[in-house]
Amino acid sequence: MLNGINGATTKLSxxxxxxxxxxxxxxxxxxxxxxxxxxxxxxxxxxxxxxxxGYNIESLVVSPAHNGKFSRMNxxxxxxxxxxxxxxxxxxxxxxxxxxxxxxxxxxxxxELALIKVNSPADKRTEILQIAEHxxxxxxxxxxxxxxxxxxxxxxxxxxMELMLDKYGIKEMVRTGKIIMARGAAxx
Amino acid sequence: xxxxTCTGAEALIHCIHQHGVEYIFGHPGGAAIPIFxxxxxxxxxxxxxxxxxxxxxxxxxxxxxxxxAGVVLVTSGPGATNTITGIMTAAMDxxxxxxxxxxTIQSMLGLDAFQEADVVGISYPAxxxxxxxxxxxDIPRIIKEAFYIAESGRPGPVLIDxxxxxxGALFEPNYNVEIDLPGYTVPSxxxxxxxxxxxxxxxxAKKPLFLIGHGAVISDASxxxxxLVEKLQIPVVNTLLGKGAFPESHELSLGMLGMHGTAxxxxxxxxxxxxxxxxxxxxxxxxxxxxxxxxNAVKIHVDIDPAEIGKMIKPDCSIVGDAKLVIEExxxxxxxxxxxxxxxxxxKWKKQFPLKYGKQGGLKAQYVLDEIYRLSKGKAIVTTDxxxxxxxxxxxxxxxxxxxxxxxxGAGTMGFGMPAAIGAQFARPGAMVIAVVGDGGFQMTLxxxxxxxxxxxxxxxxxxxxxxxxxxxxxxxxxxENRYSGVDLxxxxxxxxxxxxxxxxxxxxxRNADVSKTLAAALxxxxxxxxxxxxxxxxxxxxxMIPAGSAISEMVLEAPKKAMAKxxxxx
Numbered sequence: 001m002l003n004g005i006n007g008a009t010t011k012l013s014x015x016x017x018x019x020x021x022x023x024x025x026x027x028x029x030x031x032x033x034x035x036x037x038x039x040x041x042x043x044x045x046x047x048x049x050x051x052x053x054g055y056n057i058e059s060l061v062v063s064p065a066h067n068g069k070f071s072r073m074n075x076x077x078x079x080x081x082x083x084x085x086x087x088x089x090x091x092x093x094x095x096x097x098x099x100x101x102x103x104x105x106x107x108x109x110x111x112e113l114a115l116i117k118v119n120s121p122a123d124k125r126t127e128i129l130q131i132a133e134h135x136x137x138x139x140x141x142x143x144x145x146x147x148x149x150x151x152x153x154x155x156x157x158x159x160x161m162e163l164m165l166d167k168y169g170i171k172e173m174v175r176t177g178k179i180i181m182a183r184g185a186a187x188x
Numbered sequence: 189x190x191x192x193t194c195t196g197a198e199a200l201i202h203c204i205h206q207h208g209v210e211y212i213f214g215h216p217g218g219a220a221i222p223i224f225x226x227x228x229x230x231x232x233x234x235x236x237x238x239x240x241x242x243x244x245x246x247x248x249x250x251x252x253x254x255x256x257a258g259v260v261l262v263t264s265g266p267g268a269t270n271t272i273t274g275i276m277t278a279a280m281d282x283x284x285x286x287x288x289x290x291x292t293i294q295s296m297l298g299l300d301a302f303q304e305a306d307v308v309g310i311s312y313p314a315x316x317x318x319x320x321x322x323x324x325x326d327i328p329r330i331i332k333e334a335f336y337i338a339e340s341g342r343p344g345p346v347l348i349d350x351x352x353x354x355x356g357a358l359f360e361p362n363y364n365v366e367i368d369l370p371g372y373t374v375p376s377x378x379x380x381x382x383x384x385x386x387x388x389x390x391x392x393a394k395k396p397l398f399l400i401g402h403g404a405v406i407s408d409a410s411x412x413x414x415x416l417v418e419k420l421q422i423p424v425v426n427t428l429l430g431k432g433a434f435p436e437s438h439e440l441s442l443g444m445l446g447m448h449g450t451a452x453x454x455x456x457x458x459x460x461x462x463x464x465x466x467x468x469x470x471x472x473x474x475x476x477x478x479x480x481x482x483x484n485a486v487k488i489h490v491d492i493d494p495a496e497i498g499k500m501i502k503p504d505c506s507i508v509g510d511a512k513l514v515i516e517e518x519x520x521x522x523x524x525x526x527x528x529x530x531x532x533x534x535x536k537w538k539k540q541f542p543l544k545y546g547k548q549g550g551l552k553a554q555y556v557l558d559e560i561y562r563l564s565k566g567k568a569i570v571t572t573d574x575x576x577x578x579x580x581x582x583x584x585x586x587x588x589x590x591x592x593x594x595x596x597x598g599a600g601t602m603g604f605g606m607p608a609a610i611g612a613q614f615a616r617p618g619a620m621v622i623a624v625v626g627d628g629g630f631q632m633t634l635x636x637x638x639x640x641x642x643x644x645x646x647x648x649x650x651x652x653x654x655x656x657x658x659x660x661x662x663x664x665x666x667x668x669e670n671r672y673s674g675v676d677l678x679x680x681x682x683x684x685x686x687x688x689x690x691x692x693x694x695x696x697x698x699r700n701a702d703v704s705k706t707l708a709a710a711l712x713x714x715x716x717x718x719x720x721x722x723x724x725x726x727x728x729x730x731x732x733m734i735p736a737g738s739a740i741s742e743m744v745l746e747a748p749k750k751a752m753a754k755x756x757x758x759x
Contacts, residue, residue, distance in 0.1 A: 036371070037370070037371060040320075041308065041318075041320070044309070044312060045312060048312055048313055052313065070370075085498065086495065086498075086499055089494055089495035089499075090495055092494070092495075093493070093494075093495050094371070095316070095317040095337060095369060095371055095372050096317075096371055097371050098370055098371045099371075
């Protein structure tokens with residue numbers, strides 16, 4: 001019974017993760033960063049630019065910038081590459097956008113955080129903790145039957161850990177979405 | 189600097205007046221009452237329209253006749269949503285406009301209050317920018333920003349939604365505020381290296397062509413453009429909205445290009461070895477099939493909007509900047525190339541493929557427009573709706589100067605022409621303003637006849653009445669085996685009697701023989717607006733025509749003998 005449910009969960013999360021990365025379908029994924037006015041309504045203006053041109057926003061991180069007048073946005077979105085140039089230009093046209101940049105092929109520091117709640121019956125716990133250690137993740141919660149792990153790193157690293165934990169049954173996973181920053185003195 | 193206490197609405201109207209606004213077009217309602225109250229003591233003239241859409245087109249017409257933002261004031265809910273078509277029309281054609289909408293009090297926002305509509309949300313994709321004013325102290329800054337955004341760079345509509353508790357709030361306004369727009373930069377001069385490269389390309393071309401769009405009108409580039417064209421002896425084609433940037437009666441002008449452009453303009457586009465767009469966005473009406481558009485010509489693109497560069501056409505050389513400033517910088521760098529053979533060829537085409545229409549049979553719209561052009565000496569401000577009459581007007585009413593052609597291009601909004609003429613006439617009281625409209629479009633906003641009559645505006649409304657929605661009927665005739673569907677305007681009113689019902693003068697033209705006489709009488713009538721109803725041939729078609737999505741070389745010059753393939757392009 002439990003196995004059955006776990007099996008279903010596992011299957012679902014695989015489908016989910018494929019859709020999120022969108023790699024098998026061949027639709028490319030792009031990393032975009034924006035510096036915007038910290039005002040109501042900015043997010044919807046930005047979302048509309050993507051929506052109108054057939055782009056799906058896969059992840060979105062918004063936070064106040066160092067100067068609280070502005071916000072930083074990091075968007076991962078999938079869609080045709082030739083449309084992206086027009087999207088970036090249209091984003092830059094928005095009055096509330098200070099600048100929008102495509103970082104897809106740039107060398108940047110990328111970081112994402114995930115919380116993963118994985119089934120861990122007593123007999124599997126050591127095994128799971130070994131995997132967790134390998135990915136330098138921390139245990140943030142522990143129960144009779146589950147473990148909650150916190151992992152940070154690149155999207156690829158998080159994907160790899162997710163794949164390794166899949167067979168134990170991932171009950172829930174939350175990812176923050178990617179944040180990016182240009183290396184060196186360059187502006188993001 | 190503190191000023192005496194006033195309401196938000198009073199500060200709002202004060203700021204609008206300070207900006208030099210003379211007229212506001214609109215319609216009142218509950219949520220806007222404090223603003224209407226502030227108008228009572230203002231020198232600004234409020235023009236009450238019969239529908240909010242009419243108000244937006246009037247503001248649009250005024251803006252296109254002056255280059256300054258037109259201002260609209262309406263109430264919340266349906267009052268606000270009725271402006272959407274007009275806002276979209278202005279956005280598509282880069283027209284400066286400031287639309288002020290009343291809104292329900294802030295504590296009721298999102299609670300489905302009476303006449304509450306999230307107009308900021310509804311209008312996002314159609315505005316250049318928008319504001320929901322939550323703090324009365326922001327009013328002076330927001331008004332300053334709104335006009336700056338609307339009128340600078342590539343102009344466009346700005347919407348300001350003001351909750352009634354904000355417009356009614358008392359405060360001590362500080363009018364000495366700075367705009368705060370860190371995300372908004374307006375390009376001015378072009379990149380000098382690109383301009384030098386452009387000069388070089390122009391000199392090398394044997395068959396160069398200028399493509400002039402609305403951007404050249406907006407930036408007031410006419411003088412510089414004429415100088416450039418005459419120095420280099422390069423022929424000019426213009427878009428529908430580019431009419432007036434370069435005189436269409438000039439010998440180097442080939443008139444309008446595109447779907448219903450002149451044959452010689454389109455032949456020039458097919459044959460040129462260089463095409464330089466100044467302020468045009470290579471719209472699908474002019475390019476047809478993009479993959480077949482000037483495949484062998486060098487393409488140069490001048491535009492103030494960076495997002496237009498490479499959007500439809502990948503240029504070989506692009507310059508982001510103000511058209512006038514770019515041309516002025518370009519002129520001294522250019523040298524005249526050898527274009528004589530090219531000009532001789534074009535002259536031949538002009539003779540060989542002129543715009544023409546049958547002189548026999550029933551009354552022809554083209555003849556009426558040809559005559560009104562002749563009788564008004566080509567000096568009138570012409571506004572239009574969208575459709576067959578618009579294309580015929582564009583073909584036969586040559587435009588020689590800026591602000592004299594006012595037509596809904598990008599949006600193709602029926603019902604635009606007559607209210608736009610009202611706005612243009614308010615802006616230019618001494619000018620002759622002719623609204624060329626179809627019987628279909630006219631009926632979409634005809635309630636504004638009251639506005640024209642009440643204000644005794646001497647606009648001349650020429651209704652090209654073919655009792656059909658003519659352009660759609662033309663498509664159904666040419667591409668859908670004459671299967672007419674939803675295009676018969678049976679039930680049209682008697683337009684002359686309609687004029688009389690509004691206390692206006694009505695004229696009717698039924699026969700070729702009456703055209704000159706009746707038009708002359710109508711043009712001489714200045715005691716108020718008049719309607720001239722021209723009952724034209726019902727099933728005439730506009731030619732030349734390039735089916736949507738086809739290559740320009742597939743232009744059709746006259747009615748084809750056999751059925752044509754359905755067009756692949758949009759609309």
